[in-house]
Amino acid sequence: MGELAITGELVLHPVQLADPGIHYVYDDDQEAAAATRAEVLAGLRAERAILATAHFPDPFLRL
Incomplete structure:
Protein backbone atom coordinates (compact mmCIF):
# COMPACT_ATOMS: atom_id res chain seq x y z
CA MET A 1 0.00 0.00 0.00
CA GLY A 2 2.64 2.58 0.90
CA GLU A 3 3.72 4.66 3.82
CA LEU A 4 2.38 7.99 5.00
CA ALA A 5 4.93 10.80 4.63
CA ILE A 6 4.39 14.14 6.33
CA THR A 7 6.17 16.47 3.94
CA GLY A 8 6.50 19.58 6.10
CA GLU A 9 8.47 22.09 4.02
CA LEU A 10 9.66 19.56 1.40
CA VAL A 11 7.17 20.71 -1.24
CA LEU A 12 5.48 24.07 -1.13
CA HIS A 13 3.58 23.98 -4.42
CA PRO A 14 2.08 21.07 -6.38
CA VAL A 15 4.24 21.90 -9.40
CA GLN A 16 7.29 20.80 -7.38
CA LEU A 17 5.98 17.24 -7.56
CA ALA A 18 6.33 17.32 -11.34
CA ASP A 19 9.62 19.24 -11.24
CA PRO A 20 11.42 19.09 -7.87
CA GLY A 21 14.06 21.45 -9.29
CA VAL A 40 13.22 12.29 -1.22
CA LEU A 41 10.33 12.42 -3.71
CA ALA A 42 11.94 9.66 -5.81
CA ALA A 52 0.39 14.56 3.98
CA THR A 53 1.08 18.07 2.74
CA ALA A 54 0.83 21.35 4.58
CA HIS A 55 0.78 23.72 1.63
CA PHE A 56 -1.56 22.12 -0.93
CA PRO A 57 -5.32 22.71 -1.23
CA ASP A 58 -5.90 18.96 -0.67
CA PRO A 59 -3.94 17.76 2.37
CA PHE A 60 -3.37 14.15 1.19
CA LEU A 61 -2.32 12.67 -2.13
CA ARG A 62 -0.69 9.49 -3.40
CA LEU A 63 2.55 9.54 -5.34
Missing part, protein backbone atom coordinates in the same frame (compact mmCIF):
# COMPACT_ATOMS: atom_id res chain seq x y z
CA ILE A 22 11.69 24.41 -9.12
CA HIS A 23 13.11 26.63 -6.42
CA TYR A 24 11.35 28.27 -3.53
CA VAL A 25 12.42 31.83 -2.86
CA TYR A 26 13.01 31.27 0.87
CA ASP A 27 15.26 28.19 0.56
CA ASP A 28 18.62 29.12 2.10
CA ASP A 29 20.46 26.93 -0.43
CA GLN A 30 18.18 26.54 -3.43
CA GLU A 31 20.36 23.97 -5.23
CA ALA A 32 20.67 21.75 -2.15
CA ALA A 33 16.94 22.08 -1.46
CA ALA A 34 16.06 21.05 -5.03
CA ALA A 35 18.45 18.08 -4.93
CA THR A 36 17.08 16.93 -1.57
CA ARG A 37 13.49 17.35 -2.78
CA ALA A 38 14.20 15.26 -5.89
CA GLU A 39 15.90 12.51 -3.88
CA GLY A 43 12.13 7.47 -2.74
CA LEU A 44 8.55 8.21 -1.77
CA ARG A 45 7.37 7.42 -5.31
CA ALA A 46 9.20 4.09 -5.17
CA GLU A 47 7.34 3.31 -1.93
CA ARG A 48 4.04 4.56 -3.37
CA ALA A 49 3.71 6.79 -0.35
CA ILE A 50 0.75 8.88 0.60
CA LEU A 51 1.82 12.47 1.18
Whole structure:
Protein backbone atom coordinates (compact mmCIF):
# COMPACT_ATOMS: atom_id res chain seq x y z
CA MET A 1 0.00 0.00 0.00
CA GLY A 2 2.64 2.58 0.90
CA GLU A 3 3.72 4.66 3.82
CA LEU A 4 2.38 7.99 5.00
CA ALA A 5 4.93 10.80 4.63
CA ILE A 6 4.39 14.14 6.33
CA THR A 7 6.17 16.47 3.94
CA GLY A 8 6.50 19.58 6.10
CA GLU A 9 8.47 22.09 4.02
CA LEU A 10 9.66 19.56 1.40
CA VAL A 11 7.17 20.71 -1.24
CA LEU A 12 5.48 24.07 -1.13
CA HIS A 13 3.58 23.98 -4.42
CA PRO A 14 2.08 21.07 -6.38
CA VAL A 15 4.24 21.90 -9.40
CA GLN A 16 7.29 20.80 -7.38
CA LEU A 17 5.98 17.24 -7.56
CA ALA A 18 6.33 17.32 -11.34
CA ASP A 19 9.62 19.24 -11.24
CA PRO A 20 11.42 19.09 -7.87
CA GLY A 21 14.06 21.45 -9.29
CA ILE A 22 11.69 24.41 -9.12
CA HIS A 23 13.11 26.63 -6.42
CA TYR A 24 11.35 28.27 -3.53
CA VAL A 25 12.42 31.83 -2.86
CA TYR A 26 13.01 31.27 0.87
CA ASP A 27 15.26 28.19 0.56
CA ASP A 28 18.62 29.12 2.10
CA ASP A 29 20.46 26.93 -0.43
CA GLN A 30 18.18 26.54 -3.43
CA GLU A 31 20.36 23.97 -5.23
CA ALA A 32 20.67 21.75 -2.15
CA ALA A 33 16.94 22.08 -1.46
CA ALA A 34 16.06 21.05 -5.03
CA ALA A 35 18.45 18.08 -4.93
CA THR A 36 17.08 16.93 -1.57
CA ARG A 37 13.49 17.35 -2.78
CA ALA A 38 14.20 15.26 -5.89
CA GLU A 39 15.90 12.51 -3.88
CA VAL A 40 13.22 12.29 -1.22
CA LEU A 41 10.33 12.42 -3.71
CA ALA A 42 11.94 9.66 -5.81
CA GLY A 43 12.13 7.47 -2.74
CA LEU A 44 8.55 8.21 -1.77
CA ARG A 45 7.37 7.42 -5.31
CA ALA A 46 9.20 4.09 -5.17
CA GLU A 47 7.34 3.31 -1.93
CA ARG A 48 4.04 4.56 -3.37
CA ALA A 49 3.71 6.79 -0.35
CA ILE A 50 0.75 8.88 0.60
CA LEU A 51 1.82 12.47 1.18
CA ALA A 52 0.39 14.56 3.98
CA THR A 53 1.08 18.07 2.74
CA ALA A 54 0.83 21.35 4.58
CA HIS A 55 0.78 23.72 1.63
CA PHE A 56 -1.56 22.12 -0.93
CA PRO A 57 -5.32 22.71 -1.23
CA ASP A 58 -5.90 18.96 -0.67
CA PRO A 59 -3.94 17.76 2.37
CA PHE A 60 -3.37 14.15 1.19
CA LEU A 61 -2.32 12.67 -2.13
CA ARG A 62 -0.69 9.49 -3.40
CA LEU A 63 2.55 9.54 -5.34
